[in-house]
Amino acid sequence: MTVRREPGGFLAQALLQPIFFLFIFGRVLPEIGQAQGSYGNLLLPGVMALTAITVSLQNVALPLVIEFSFTKEIEDRLLAPLPAWAVGVEKIVHAALRGIFSAFVLLPIAALVLPDGLQLGGANWPALIGVILGGAIAGGCVGLVMGTIVPANKINIAFAVILTPLLFTGATFYPWESLDSLRWFQVVTLLNPLTYVSEGARAAIGTGEHMATWAIPLGIVGSIAVFGTVGLLGFRRRAID
Amino acid sequence: MAVSTASPTGSFGPPPPTTAGAIVVEGLRKRYGSDGPEAVKGIDFSVAQGEIFGLLGPNGAGKTTTIGVITTRVRPTGGRVLVDGLDVTQDQVAVKLRLAIVPQRPNLDRSLSALENLTFHAAYFGFSRKARRERALELLEQVGLAGREDDRVDQYSGGMAQRLIIARALIHRPQILILDEPTTGLDPQSRLFLWDTMRDLQSRGTTLILTTHDMAEADQLCDRIAIVDHGEVIALDTPRGLRKLLPSEQGVEVVVVAAGDAGTGTGDPLEAVRSTPGVERADVVAEAEGRTTVRAYGAVDAGDLVDRLKRAGLELVELRQLEGSLEDVFVHLTGRELR
Numbered sequence: 001m002t003v004r005r006e007p008g009g010f011l012a013q014a015l016l017q018p019i020f021f022l023f024i025f026g027r028v029l030p031e032i033g034q035a036q037g038s039y040g041n042l043l044l045p046g047v048m049a050l051t052a053i054t055v056s057l058q059n060v061a062l063p064l065v066i067e068f069s070f071t072k073e074i075e076d077r078l079l080a081p082l083p084a085w086a087v088g089v090e091k092i093v094h095a096a097l098r099g100i101f102s103a104f105v106l107l108p109i110a111a112l113v114l115p116d117g118l119q120l121g122g123a124n125w126p127a128l129i130g131v132i133l134g135g136a137i138a139g140g141c142v143g144l145v146m147g148t149i150v151p152a153n154k155i156n157i158a159f160a161v162i163l164t165p166l167l168f169t170g171a172t173f174y175p176w177e178s179l180d181s182l183r184w185f186q187v188v189t190l191l192n193p194l195t196y197v198s199e200g201a202r203a204a205i206g207t208g209e210h211m212a213t214w215a216i217p218l219g220i221v222g223s224i225a226v227f228g229t230v231g232l233l234g235f236r237r238r239a240i241d
Numbered sequence: 242m243a244v245s246t247a248s249p250t251g252s253f254g255p256p257p258p259t260t261a262g263a264i265v266v267e268g269l270r271k272r273y274g275s276d277g278p279e280a281v282k283g284i285d286f287s288v289a290q291g292e293i294f295g296l297l298g299p300n301g302a303g304k305t306t307t308i309g310v311i312t313t314r315v316r317p318t319g320g321r322v323l324v325d326g327l328d329v330t331q332d333q334v335a336v337k338l339r340l341a342i343v344p345q346r347p348n349l350d351r352s353l354s355a356l357e358n359l360t361f362h363a364a365y366f367g368f369s370r371k372a373r374r375e376r377a378l379e380l381l382e383q384v385g386l387a388g389r390e391d392d393r394v395d396q397y398s399g400g401m402a403q404r405l406i407i408a409r410a411l412i413h414r415p416q417i418l419i420l421d422e423p424t425t426g427l428d429p430q431s432r433l434f435l436w437d438t439m440r441d442l443q444s445r446g447t448t449l450i451l452t453t454h455d456m457a458e459a460d461q462l463c464d465r466i467a468i469v470d471h472g473e474v475i476a477l478d479t480p481r482g483l484r485k486l487l488p489s490e491q492g493v494e495v496v497v498v499a500a501g502d503a504g505t506g507t508g509d510p511l512e513a514v515r516s517t518p519g520v521e522r523a524d525v526v527a528e529a530e531g532r533t534t535v536r537a538y539g540a541v542d543a544g545d546l547v548d549r550l551k552r553a554g555l556e557l558v559e560l561r562q563l564e565g566s567l568e569d570v571f572v573h574l575t576g577r578e579l580r
Contacts, residue, residue: 072348076409079312080365081338241273241315 014055014102015109018047022106022113025173030115040114042208045201046172047110048103052132053139053170053194054163056099060091060143062155068238069152078239088235091147092140092228099136100129122206131204134220135197141224142166142193144231148238170194175202176211193223258325258416263448264288264311270319271306280306282472283320288450290416293443295463296452299575303472304452305345308421311450312342325416338366341415345422347402349394355381355405356390359412366413373412380408385434400431407438417448424455436462456567466567470575480567487565487573492520492538496559497550498531510535513553517546532558 026040067074077087111118142162150158169185170192176199179186189195196211196219203210210216264287271281281303288294296304309315310322313333322329324336349358356377363373381390384404394402403423410418420439424432439449439462453459459466460480467477476483485491497510514523514537521539528534537546543560550557565573 071351072344072346073350075314075344075348076350076362077365078314079337079340079342080362081334081367082365083334239314241309 010098013058014051014098015105018051018106019109019113021047022110026110026114037115040110040116041119042175042202043173044106044110044114045205045207046170046198048106048132049135049194049197049201050167050170050172051106052099052103052135053142053197054166055102056095056136056139057143057146059095059098060140061147064091064144064147065150065152065155068147084236084239085232087239088144088232092137092144095140095143096133096136099139100132103132103136119207120205124204124206128201128204131197131200131216131220134200134217134224135193138193138197138220138223138227141227141231144235145227148231148234166192166194171198175199175209177209190219193220193227196220196223258290262287262323263290263292263325263417264450265323266307266311266320267322268320269307269310269317269322271310271315272318280472284469284472284474286467286474286477288448290448291443291446292464293439293449293451293462295459295466296450296469297454297456297459297466297571298469302469304469305421307469308342308419308450308452312340312419313337338413339416341410341413341418343406343410343418343420343423345425347406349402349405349409351393351395353394354391355386355394355397358394358405359409362409363412376412377408380411384408399426400428403427403431404434407435415447417450418442419450421452422454423451424453424458456571460567468571468574475574483567483570484564486570491540492536492563493541493543493546494526494534494536494561494563495546495550495557496532496534497555497557498533500554500556508554510550510553510555513549513555514546517541517549536563538563
C-alpha cells in the first residue's frame with residue numbers, strides 16, 4: 001500500500017542506495033581511472049539482486065516488528081479465516097512484489113547512469129525474472145526470521161549487524177569465481193543467499209563469468225527452504241501464545 | 242440505529258449456528274512458558290446462543306487469556322473450548338469464520354483509509370470486490386462515519402476509531418462478537434452508542450461476550466456474568482443473582498410517617514420493624530420532616546412488616562428492596578488489594 005500512498009518515500013527507501021552504487025562504482029570510478037569501464041556490466045546484476053533481497057527483507061521485517069509490538073494491526077489479520085502461517089506467507093509475497101519491482105526499475109536507471117548503457121543483448125529474460133523472483137522471496141524469508149526473532153527494541157541493532165555483512169558478502173561487487181584466491185572468504189559467501197542471486201542474475205544477463213549454473217537454483221531454493229521454515233515457525237510462535 | 246447481520250444474498254458470512262451452546266469452556270488451563278505462572282487455572286462456563294455474557298475480573302485475572310483461547314490466539318495447556326461445537330485447537334479456520342473481536346487496544350491499519358480498513362478485512366473473509374465495498378459503506382453509515390470513509394484512520398478520534406473497529410468486526414456477520422474492555426476511555430455518547438449496538442445485535446441473535454471493569458455496564462447489559470479472579474471463576478450468575486451474594490445487603494428499606502389517627506399504636510417505627518420475623522438488624526438511617534427511614538437487614542417478609550407498621554400507627558410512604566451494587570459484589574468477592 002505504501003507504494004501507492006507514498007511512492008516517493010518507497011522509491012527513496014528502495015532505490016537511493018542502489019542508484020549510488022551504480023553511479024559511484026559504475027560511473028565515477030571508471031571515469032577517474034580507478035576501475036575498468038566495463039565494471040558497470042558486472043555490477044548491475046549484483047545491484048539488482050541486492051535490491052530485490054534487501055527491499056523484500058526490510059518490507060517484511062520492519063512492519064512485522066512494529067505490528068507485533070506496537071500497532072497490533074496483525075491481530076486483525078490473524079483472526080481472518082486462514083491458518084496463522086498463511087498470514088506469514090502473505091507478508092513475504094507482498095514484500096517480494098516490492099523487491100522485484102524495485103530491482104527491475106533499476107534497468108532504465110542503469111541505462112542512464114552507466115557509461116556503456118545497458119548490455120542486455122544476450123539476456124535470458126525468463127531466467128532473470130526467475131532469479132530475481134527467487135531472490136525477493138528469499139529476502140522476504142530472511143525478513144520473516146528477523147521480524148519474528150528480534151525484539152522490537154533491538155531491531156535497529158539487528159539491521160546494522162545483518163544488513164552490512166549481507167551487502168558485502170553477496171558477490172554484488174565481484175564475481176564469485178574470482179574469489180578463489182581468497183578461499184576462506186569464497187566459502188563464507190556461500191552462506192549468503194545474495195551470492196546465488198547475484199551470480200544468477202549475472203548468468204541470466206550474460207555479462208561475465210559466474211558460478212556453476214546448477215549451484216544457482218540450488219542455493220536460492222535452499223535459502224528459501226531454510227529461512228522460510230525458520231521464519232514461519234517463528235511467526236507461528238509469535239502469532240499463537 | 243440498526244446494524245444488519247442478516248445476509249441479503251446468503252453468500253457471505255459464517256453458516257448459521259448449529260449448536261445451542263455458542264461457547265463452551267471446560268476446565269480451561271493456560272500456563273505461559275514451561276515454568277511461567279498459570280494465568281488460567283481451570284475455568285468452566287458456557288454461553289448460550291444470543292446471550293450477552295460478561296467476564297468480569299481485576300487486571301491479570303485471566304480474562305484476556307480466556308478471550309485469547311476462544312479466538313485461537315492462545316493455545317490452552319489444559320481443558321477444551323468449543324465455539325459453536327468446534328474445538329478451537331482443531332478447527333481454527335472454521336472458528337475464526339464465526340467470531341469477531343473488538344480488541345482492548347485499537348489495531349486499525351493506520352496507513353489505510355477507513356474504507357480500506359473495512360474492505361481489506363472483508364477481502365480476507367472472501368467477499369467479492371463489489372460486495373466488500375457495498376458492505377463497508379453500509380456499515381460506515383450505520384456507525385455514523387458516512388462521509389469520512391476516505392480519511393486516514395490516524396486522523397480519527399478515539400470514539401470514531403472505536404466505531405470503525407465495531408464496523409470492521411461486523412463486516413463478516415459473526416455469530417459471536419467478543420468485546421474486550423470496549424468502553425475504556427470512551428466518551429458517554431460513544432459508550433451509549435456501543436450499548437445500543439450491543440442490544441441491537443443481541444435482538445438479532447448474535448451472541449456477545451463482554452469483558453469490562455465497568456460494573457454499571459455489565460449490570461445494564463449482561464444476561465449472566467462470570468467473575469474471574471486469580472485464573473478461576475469465583476462466581477457465575479445473573480447480575481441480580483450476584484447482588485444477592487452480598488450478605489449484609491439483603492433486606493428492605495422503609496420510609497414512614499406518623500399516621501393522622503395514631504390510635505393505639507406506639508408510633509415507634511424501629512420497634513415495629515425489629516419485631517418483624519426475619520429481621521436480623523434494623524437501623525434508623527434518616528429522620529427528616531416527620532419521615533423516618535429504617536433499614537431492616539435479613540430475609541424480611543415485606544407484607545408482615547407493612548402490617549406491623551400500620552398497627553404501630555405509622556403510614557408507609559416508601560418500601561424498597563435493598564440491593565448492593567455489582568461493584569460492591571465485585572469488591573466483596575475479589576478483595577480490595579491492588580493488582
